[in-house]
Each structure stands twice: as C-alpha cells, then as structure tokens.
Amino acid sequence: MSFPWANEYKPSHPAMVWLDEKLPLPRFVYNAIGAGYPVPRNLNYMYNFGVLAGFCLVIQIVTGVVLAMHYAANTGVAFNSTEHIMRDVNWGWMLRYGHANGASAFFVVVYFHIFRGFFYGSYKAPREMIWLLGVAIFLLMMATAFMGYVLPWGQMSYWGAKVITGLFGAIPLVGEPIQTWLLGGFAPDQAALNRFFSLHFLLPFVILGVVILHIWALHIPGSTNPTGVEVKQESDTVPFHPYYTAKDGFGLGVFLIFYCALLFFAPNALGHPDNYIPANPMQTPAHIVPEWYFWPFYAILRAFTQNFLFFPAKLMGVLAMFSSILVWFLLPWLDKSPVRSGHFRPTFRKFFWLLVIDVAVLGYCGGSPAEEPYVIISQIAAFYYFAHFFIILPLVSMTEKPLPLPFSITEAVLGADEAATLAAPVAPAE
Amino acid sequence: MTETAVAESPNDTAQGVRRRDFIYVAATGAAGVGAASVLVPLISQMAPSADVLAESSTEIDIGSIQPGQAIKAVFHKQPVFVRRLTPVEIAEAKKVDVASLRDPQSLEDRTKKGKEEWLITMGVCTHLGCVPLGAGEGEVKGEFGGYFCPCHGSTYDTAARIRKGPAPKNLEVPPYEFTSDTVVKIG
Ligand code: HEM
Ligand code: FES
Numbered sequence: 001m002s003f004p005w006a007n008e009y010k011p012s013h014p015a016m017v018w019l020d021e022k023l024p025l026p027r028f029v030y031n032a033i034g035a036g037y038p039v040p041r042n043l044n045y046m047y048n049f050g051v052l053a054g055f056c057l058v059i060q061i062v063t064g065v066v067l068a069m070h071y072a073a074n075t076g077v078a079f080n081s082t083e084h085i086m087r088d089v090n091w092g093w094m095l096r097y098g099h100a101n102g103a104s105a106f107f108v109v110v111y112f113h114i115f116r117g118f119f120y121g122s123y124k125a126p127r128e129m130i131w132l133l134g135v136a137i138f139l140l141m142m143a144t145a146f147m148g149y150v151l152p153w154g155q156m157s158y159w160g161a162k163v164i165t166g167l168f169g170a171i172p173l174v175g176e177p178i179q180t181w182l183l184g185g186f187a188p189d190q191a192a193l194n195r196f197f198s199l200h201f202l203l204p205f206v207i208l209g210v211v212i213l214h215i216w217a218l219h220i221p222g223s224t225n226p227t228g229v230e231v232k233q234e235s236d237t238v239p240f241h242p243y244y245t246a247k248d249g250f251g252l253g254v255f256l257i258f259y260c261a262l263l264f265f266a267p268n269a270l271g272h273p274d275n276y277i278p279a280n281p282m283q284t285p286a287h288i289v290p291e292w293y294f295w296p297f298y299a300i301l302r303a304f305t306q307n308f309l310f311f312p313a314k315l316m317g318v319l320a321m322f323s324s325i326l327v328w329f330l331l332p333w334l335d336k337s338p339v340r341s342g343h344f345r346p347t348f349r350k351f352f353w354l355l356v357i358d359v360a361v362l363g364y365c366g367g368s369p370a371e372e373p374y375v376i377i378s379q380i381a382a383f384y385y386f387a388h389f390f391i392i393l394p395l396v397s398m399t400e401k402p403l404p405l406p407f408s409i410t411e412a413v414l415g416a417d418e419a420a421t422l423a424a425p426v427a428p429a430e
Numbered sequence: 431m432t433e434t435a436v437a438e439s440p441n442d443t444a445q446g447v448r449r450r451d452f453i454y455v456a457a458t459g460a461a462g463v464g465a466a467s468v469l470v471p472l473i474s475q476m477a478p479s480a481d482v483l484a485e486s487s488t489e490i491d492i493g494s495i496q497p498g499q500a501i502k503a504v505f506h507k508q509p510v511f512v513r514r515l516t517p518v519e520i521a522e523a524k525k526v527d528v529a530s531l532r533d534p535q536s537l538e539d540r541t542k543k544g545k546e547e548w549l550i551t552m553g554v555c556t557h558l559g560c561v562p563l564g565a566g567e568g569e570v571k572g573e574f575g576g577y578f579c580p581c582h583g584s585t586y587d588t589a590a591r592i593r594k595g596p597a598p599k600n601l602e603v604p605p606y607e608f609t610s611d612t613v614v615k616i617g
Contacts, residue, residue, distance in 0.1 A: 166558035185482045186506040284560040312598040370582045
C-alpha cells in the first residue's frame with residue numbers, strides 16, 4: 001500500500017524482468033525501502049531510531065549466533081566458557097563485548113523510538129496496530145535480554161534469574177508451582193540455564209517476525225511527521241530512496257561512533273562487576289540490580305512495601321511493574337486529542353517532559369539500594385507515572401486548546417501553498 | 431440407489447445435511463483433541479525432572495553448633511539455616527503477640543517439641559528468594575535480631591518470622607526430624 005503517486009518499479013535488465021515475473025522480491029524491496037515508497041518530506045532525526053533498532057537487532061543476531069558457537073549452556077562450565085570466549089577465542093572479547101553492549105545500545109535506541117512515539121502521538125489512529133506491535137516487540141526484547149544476562153552464570157545472572165522468576169511466585173495460589181515449572185527446579189540450575197539458552201536463541205527471530213509485521217502495518221498509513229498533519233499531496237512526500245536512505249545512513253554513522261566508543265573504550269561501564277564472580281547459590285550479592293535498562297521498572301516493583309487492602313505488598317509490586325508497560329497498550333485510547341504532534345499541544349508538551357524526568361528519576365532509584373530516600377522517591381515517582389497515563393493524559397486531551405495546525409506538510413515546510421513546489425519535489429526540505 | 435444420490439446432492443434433504451455436519455464436527459473435534467493432547471508433554475517437560483526431584487533429603491551434624499551460632503546447609507539446591515537460639519533470643523521470640531504478626535505463628539509452631547532452641551528454616555527470603563543475612567559469622571541480623579534480607583530489606587525476628595519489609599511470609603520451615611541428638615535429617 002502506498003500513495004497513488006508512488007514511483008513504479010520498472011526493471012530494465014532482462015534478468016530482473018525475468019525475476020520480477022517469477023518472484024517479485026526486488027519489487028517488494030523497491031516499494032518498501034526504495035524509491036517506490038513516498039515518505040513525508042519533513043522527518044527529523046527522531047525518525048532515525050526505527051532503522052537503528054533494526055540495525056541493533058542485526059548486531060545481536062550476528063554476534064549472538066557466533067557466541068553460541070563457543071558458549072556452553074551447562075552450569076559447570078558456562079562461566080568458564082564465557083571467560084574462554086573473552087581470553088582464548090580469536091576476537092572473542094570483541095564479539096562478547098559487542099553483544100553485551102549491543103543489548104544496551106538496542107535499549108537506548110528503542111527508548112528514543114518509544115518516546116518519539118509519545119511526543120508525536122504516533123500511537124493514534126490510524127496507527128494503533130503499529131504501536132501495539134511495537135509494545136509487543138519491547139516485551140519480547142525484555143524477555144530476551146533477561147534470559148541472555150543469565151547465560152554467563154555469574155552472581156548477577158544467578159540472582160537476577162532467581163529474583164525475576166520469584167516475581168511469578170507472587171501470583172496467588174498457582175504462583176509457586178508456576179515458578180518451579182519455569183525453572184524446572186526449586187532454584188535456578190541446569191534445567192533453567194539450558195532452557196534460557198534455547199529461548200534466548202529463539203526469541204530474537206520471533207522479534208524479527210514481529211518487526212516485519214510492525215513495518216508492514218506502518219506501510220499502510222505511512223509514517224507520521226513532526227507536524228502530525230497527514231500527507232495530502234505529492235509535494236508532501238519524497239521517495240524513501242535516496243532521501244531517507246541517505247539520512248538514515250548518516251544517523252547510522254553517528255550511532256556507530258557512540259557504539260564503538262562504548263565497545264572499545266568502556267566495555268564494562270554499563271555492566272555490573274559482580275557478574276565476573278561465578279554464580280553461588282549460597283550467597284546473595286550485597287545489592288542485586290538488574291541491567292540499567294530495567295531500572296525504572298525495577299524501581300516500580302520495589303516501591304510497594306506495605307500491604308494494600310487485600311493485596312500483599314509483593315503482589316502489588318509485581319502487578320504495578322507489569323502494568324507500567326501494559327498501560328502503553330491502552331495509550332491510543334487514553335489520549336483522545338485529535339492533534340497528534342506535541343508541537344501543537346502546549347500543555348501536553350510540558351507533561352511529556354515531566355514524564356521523561358519521572359522515568360529518569362525512577363531509573364536512578366531502581367539502580368540504587370533499597371533504602372531511604374530512594375524508596376520514598378520511587379513511591380512518589382511511580383505514583384506520578386501512573387497518574388500521567390490514567391489521569392493527566394485523558395484530562396489534558398479533553399481540556400487543552402491546541403495551537404493552529406498548518407494546512408499541509410508542504411505549507412509547514414515552505415510557507416503558503418501557492419509558493420510551494422506542487423510538482424514532483426526537487427529537494428528535501430532540510 | 432436413487433435415494434442416496436438425492437441425499438448427497440448439493441441441495442440436500444435435511445437428513446443429508448445432518449450427515450455432513452456430523453462428519454465436519456467429528457473430524458475437527460478429533461483433530462482438536464489430538465492437537466491439544468500434544469500440549470501435555472510439551473508443557474510437562476518443563477516441570478522438574480526425576481533427578482531434580484530425587485535429591486530429596488540431607489543429613490546434617492549439628493553437634494558442634496553453640497548457642498547463638500548458625501550454619502548453612504543445602505536442601506533442594508537451596509540454603510537451609512540451622513540456628514541454635516540463645517535463651518535471650520527464645521525469650522524475645524515468645525514475648526511477641528502472635529496475633530499482631532503478618533504471618534501469625536508462635537516459636538512452638540516453628541520448632542519441634544522439646545527442641546525449641548533449634549530453629550531450622552530455609553535460607554530463602556519469601557519475597558523474591560534472596561539469601562538473607564544473619565546465619566554467617568559477623569553478618570548483620572537486622573533490627574529484630576533474626577535475619578535481614580539485603581535485596582529489598584525484609585527483616586525477620588529470632589523465630590525467622592517476617593516483621594518488616596515486602597516479604598509476605600515467615601521463612602519456610604522445611605520438613606525435618608531429629609534422627610539422634612546431634613543429627614537432623616531434612617526432607
Ligand atoms: C534481541 C536480541 C538480543 C538481545 C537483547 C540479547 C541480549 C543478551 C545479553 C544482555 C547477554 C548477556 C551478555 C553478558 O553479560 O555477557 C547475552 C548473552 C548471550 N547471547 Fe544474546 N541477545 C540477543 C540476541 C542473541 C542471539 C540471536 C543469539 C544467538 C543466536 C544470542 C546468543 C547469546 C549467547 C550465546 C550469550 C552468552 C555469552 C555471553 O554472555 O556473552 N543472543 N545476550
Ligand atoms: S528478596 Fe528478600 S527482600 Fe526481596
């Protein structure tokens with residue numbers, strides 16, 4: 001699906017004509033990420049993060065498949081096989097650091113991508129399905145990263161596995177049997193490590209499948225854009241190739257500078273040193289923290305310290321943590337404002353930035369020990385987090401008076417419509 | 431002959447339609463039951479295997495534990511605390527009003543008759559499963575003198591009952607028996 005003025009794929013070489021009749025794969029690529037896909041002409045750099053996330057998935061799959069050639073999922077040797085990768089395997093240190101930091105980079109990129117969606121109202125009709133699939137991808141990523149972190153079988157791996165599967169123990173009645181079933185034992189052990197490896201290998205390919213659905217759904221209405229005004233005419237768009245292949249290529253270069261700086265100059269900066277101590281089921285590390293990308297959610301989990309009505313504190317924490325992500329599924333129906341872009345929503349915009357600060361505060365508390373003042377700060381921040389989605393957003397979208405919208409993307413970029421090039425666009429606007 | 435042919439023609443009599451409906455329901459029903467039955471092995475393979483379940487009992491020599499000391503043993507691949515309470519600790523545990531506790535249990539409920547000084551519990555915090563501190567030499571015991579979980583701050587008293595923090599239950603007492611004065615068998 002695309003706009004009626006999309007360029008048509010016209011193979012000239014006889015071999016390509018032949019292929020197009022038998023299996024129109026080049027046509028598919030041309031219409032998906034080539035000159036046959038018209039895209040709003042005014043996308044800014046916040047729109048690079050989708051392509052970057054795809055690139056991160058490729059990094060993870062390539063480095064991961066290679067690591068799996070040297071890694072052994074056995075509690076007796078898993079830790080040593082990881083050290084063997086680091087010390088003995090040719091370039092093993094780079095592949096492992098590339099994979100571990102690749103996971104961090106993936107989450108940085110995805111968080112930008114998600115907050116881009118929050119700001120520009122990307123979740124609103126007609127793009128709800130793209131958004132829902134995106135949240136599903138994020139949940140799968142969390143599961144994948146969690147199980148990957150268990151594989152090196154260090155202290156944090158072990159205790160992370162224990163604490164996170166312990167979350168399921170909070171479910172009334174069936175909780176403990178579920179936890180035992182997930183682990184295949186009473187505590188993390190061989191059975192758990194082996195199945196985590198199997199699933200850690202599988203899930204990225206499931207993610208790949210959902211990513212394809214995500215992009216398929218995207219190509220029906222096309223991207224939003226910073227004005228939030230839908231494409232109306234040909235002059236509102238430029239072909240994806242060469243305009244956005246070039247822009248995404250530039251963004252990729254910038255991303256790689258940061259990624260390589262992390263990988264080569266501070267490969268352990270984001271990791272926890274305790275994970276270089278082999279797993280010990282008899283000794284809990286002084287303070288257990290998950291990887292940084294889970295901190296905001298971990299803070300919400302720990303914010304519940306008192307029983308509440310009939311709910312034990314433990315269950316409340318678990319429900320709140322899962323709800324903090326599941327609420328994103330409801331977003332298209334919580335924010336009723338017909339205006340998409342935060343640029344034209346003065347009140348919404350302020351609360352958007354407050355949410356960003358709130359999540360950063362939660363992240364900071366989640367990485368700190370479970371003591372005061374962090375507990376009380378997490379409680380306030382967790383309360384605000386839910387208030388943002390369930391109270392502030394619906395109220396703001398009902399009461400706010402948005403700024404006047406431009407008539408079209410072309411007008412927003414070039415001024416009044418008469419002055420705009422209404423013929424085929426000649427150059428990107430930036 | 432003619433009758434059957436009529437019955438199976440597309441514009442069926444009521445009787446023919448019922449026959450097709452039956453085959454349709456029977457076939458999809460059988461296929462559905464078949465597919466669902468495959469789920470049983472697929473799900474149950476994840477449960478603990480026979481060898482994991484077989485590691486079922488541990489014998490511990492407690493002869494050398496002095497009052498105020500504790501040791502860590504292993505049961506079901508998880509730590510067990512065997513602690514010999516001092517008279518002061520016993521008195522403190524008895525002083526508490528049981529009804530006021532989150533998980534109301536008395537010291538007697540949690541120990542064997544006549545062996546009240548032996549507090550034997552799992553070393554697994556009932557919050558999310560960390561090993562609480564307090565059994566090892568020099569570890570903090572928390573403000574109630576029992577155990578303190580460093581993960582999210584659950585605090586247990588001298589009968590290993592939950593007193594503060596997010597954990598919902600007292601430290602679990604595993605099944606055990608004294609096989610002699612100096613040996614306990616757990617499991
Ligand atoms: C969504 C994509 C992925 C994410 C977010 C991810 C994340 C992680 C993380 C966080 C670790 C722990 C790193 C450490 O502390 O050393 C890890 C380890 C591992 N991953 Fe992945 N991974 C992904 C894809 C893959 C794929 C596709 C494979 C193989 C097919 C794979 C194979 C491995 C192996 C063998 C390890 C253990 C070696 C090690 O710890 O470095 N991963 N993964
Ligand atoms: S695991 Fe002990 S307090 Fe959370």
